Amino acid sequence: MPRRSPALVLVHIVWATLRRRPLLSASFDAVLATILGRKASDIGCWVLAVGSASDHVHVLVRLAPSVPLADLVQRLKRASAHDVNQHRLLPEHLAWQAGYFAWQAGYWAESFGPADAQPLIDYLRDQRVHHDDSHPAEQWPFDDQGESANGGL
Secondary structure: OOOOOOOOEEEEEEEEEHHHOOOOOHHHHHHHHHHHHHHHHHOOOEEEEEEEOOOEEEEEEEEOOOOOHHHHHHHHHHHHHHHHHHHOOOOHHHHOOOOOOOEOOOOEEEEEOHHHHHHHHHHHHOHHHHOOOOOOOOOOOEOOOOOEOOOOO
């Protein structure tokens, strides 16, 4: 009988829409969380929480011991963009101006411990408030491919 390798790897991951376009409406939050949860589960990972702003998403994940973080993020981004485009899950006047929905290349990730889980879940729950119209938008320079010139988000 094979032995299991116990591991508790918790990761906070953030990535943005292409060119940080404000395409993610609050009405889409539950749909996106469901897609991401299902895709993570397919490879043995668990989404603990999802929080969105209009141009980026935060995901708290328990990473399976056999899944590299980069593979998980690639699958989540690719599968969610595919579902959005295939099923036209965003209003046409938003997502289809560019012809399709896409995520920007790259992501930010940081591990966290179990004691930090609830404060992070609370932080994700407040993303819409944290990034409301009263806060100035973050400015990101883009290269000629529409990617962040500074890398990252």
